Amino acid sequence: MSQPCVNIGMVGHVDHGKTTLVKALSGVWTDTHSEEMKRGISIRLGYADTTFRKCPECGLPGGYTVSNKCDQCEAETEEVRTVSFVDSPGHETLMATMLSGAAIMDGAILVIAANEECPQPQTKEHLMALNIIGKKNIVIVQNKIDLVSREKLIEHYKQIKEFVKGTVAENAPIIPISAQQNTNIDALIAAVEDIIPTPVYKMDRPSQMLIARSFDINKPGAPIDRIAGGVVGGTLTEGVLHADDELEIRPGRKVESEGTTKWIPITTLVTEIFAGRHKVKEATPGGLLAVGTKLDPTLTKSDTLTGQVAGKPGTLPPTHHQFTLELHLLERVVGVIDEEDIGVIKTSEPLMLNVGTATTVGVVSSARGDVAEVKLKRPVCARIGSTVAISRRIGARWRLIGMGVITD
Numbered sequence: 001m002s003q004p005c006v007n008i009g010m011v012g013h014v015d016h017g018k019t020t021l022v023k024a025l026s027g028v029w030t031d032t033h034s035e036e037m038k039r040g041i042s043i044r045l046g047y048a049d050t051t052f053r054k055c056p057e058c059g060l061p062g063g064y065t066v067s068n069k070c071d072q073c074e075a076e077t078e079e080v081r082t083v084s085f086v087d088s089p090g091h092e093t094l095m096a097t098m099l100s101g102a103a104i105m106d107g108a109i110l111v112i113a114a115n116e117e118c119p120q121p122q123t124k125e126h127l128m129a130l131n132i133i134g135k136k137n138i139v140i141v142q143n144k145i146d147l148v149s150r151e152k153l154i155e156h157y158k159q160i161k162e163f164v165k166g167t168v169a170e171n172a173p174i175i176p177i178s179a180q181q182n183t184n185i186d187a188l189i190a191a192v193e194d195i196i197p198t199p200v201y202k203m204d205r206p207s208q209m210l211i212a213r214s215f216d217i218n219k220p221g222a223p224i225d226r227i228a229g230g231v232v233g234g235t236l237t238e239g240v241l242h243a244d245d246e247l248e249i250r251p252g253r254k255v256e257s258e259g260t261t262k263w264i265p266i267t268t269l270v271t272e273i274f275a276g277r278h279k280v281k282e283a284t285p286g287g288l289l290a291v292g293t294k295l296d297p298t299l300t301k302s303d304t305l306t307g308q309v310a311g312k313p314g315t316l317p318p319t320h321h322q323f324t325l326e327l328h329l330l331e332r333v334v335g336v337i338d339e340e341d342i343g344v345i346k347t348s349e350p351l352m353l354n355v356g357t358a359t360t361v362g363v364v365s366s367a368r369g370d371v372a373e374v375k376l377k378r379p380v381c382a383r384i385g386s387t388v389a390i391s392r393r394i395g396a397r398w399r400l401i402g403m404g405v406i407t408d
């Protein structure tokens with residue numbers, strides 16, 4: 001398997017079949033944590049890689065597959081490209097996790113179950129999240145077609161068309177599939193090849209990686225099991241990372257001393273890099289990496305470093321303890337039955353903010369029209385001009401209410 005070159009998100013309402021579809025495409029069942037297995041839902045982000053292949057003999061889309069032999073004529077297939085999947089949880093309480101995953105998606109497959117009315121609340125909320133953070137390359141799948149009649153399927157297709165009108169997915173292809181029965185997976189791969197290209201990366205810049213997971217060693221769910229120090233997992237957004245590079249991680253480590261809290265950047269050495277299930281000497285952007293470091297594993301265990309940024313020392317974006325946001329709010333709350341008006345952001349209001357893979361809570365210190373200043377409970381490392389997804393606490397849940405751009 002080559003190094004993955006693109007991250008494809010699986011998004012959509014709970015139980016609509018995202019993890020089953022990742023399994024159909026990659027052979028990997030990403031729900032491996034005991035709590036996920038017990039409850040039957042995804043809780044964390046899941047990752048899996050696969051290589052899309054094509055039959056040199058058969059016409060498209062029939063020629064696309066993930067196996068070495070063509071499903072139709074049994075000819076040897078040729079490699080097209082290796083991709084990484086980022087499997088989001090669909091449960092309404094896990095939007096922060098979905099948003100953190102969305103930051104590293106180059107495009108997404110919106111999974112909609114054909115045996116339920118469309119849209120379901122998180123079908124809407126996940127599409128809105130992609131809309132807000134500017135992810136435009138979307139393929140829609142109408143899953144579980146084995147459970148509905150042809151007439152119902154056509155009716156459901158019309159519901160999807162109506163729902164996506166005016167959104168970023170208005171012209172997205174809609175592919176009917178059964179992830180469980182492996183039906184029409186070739187047509188889905190053809191659509192992904194058409195709609196989600198490999199991005200053009202800036203390889204000549206210093207390396208920069210968004211951390212989406214971190215582990216100590218040999219834990220269930222870790223993508224690898226042979227690395228000696230702490231492991232960070234995520235995606236390189238630019239530059240090239242080498243197996244013996246120095247690495248800086250920001251904001252870094254929280255240190256309390258004499259009643260004050262400081263965040264100190266961490267520096268370490270890269271010891272090993274795994275990409276596409278292989279150990280590699282250097283990694284380029286796109287796809288998901290697991291990076292072994294010389295860090296004490298207690299610093300990386302249980303996703304402690306998720307949301308931080310790693311890269312060449314001295315080149316990372318600034319750490320913000322507060323920032324000014326130019327606001328772009330939605331009109332109404334999505335993802336709930338009663339879609340109340342959002343109105344304005346008020347001083348002293350707490351907000352959940354997703355910046356890259358980081359999730360933090362901030363309190364609004366001043367708000368005037370389309371501008372808000374926010375003090376963060378936990379700092380974030382981000383460039384001026386970065387996009388921030390903004391959620392407000394409504395009832396017991398954080399609900400997406402819009403986006404902001406960091407201006408200061």
Ligand SMILES: Nc1nc2c(ncn2[C@@H]2O[C@H](COP(=O)(O)OP(=O)(O)OP(=O)(O)O)[C@@H](O)[C@H]2O)c(=O)[nH]1
Binds near residue numbers: 090
């Ligand atoms: N009949 C049928 N069942 C399916 C299909 N795809 C998924 N399922 C079933 O739907 C249920 C939920 O599937 P998952 O893949 O866990 O759904 P999910 O969207 O990943 O769920 P969350 O990650 O928790 O949001 C499981 O029982 C699957 O076996 C399909 O194409 N046909």
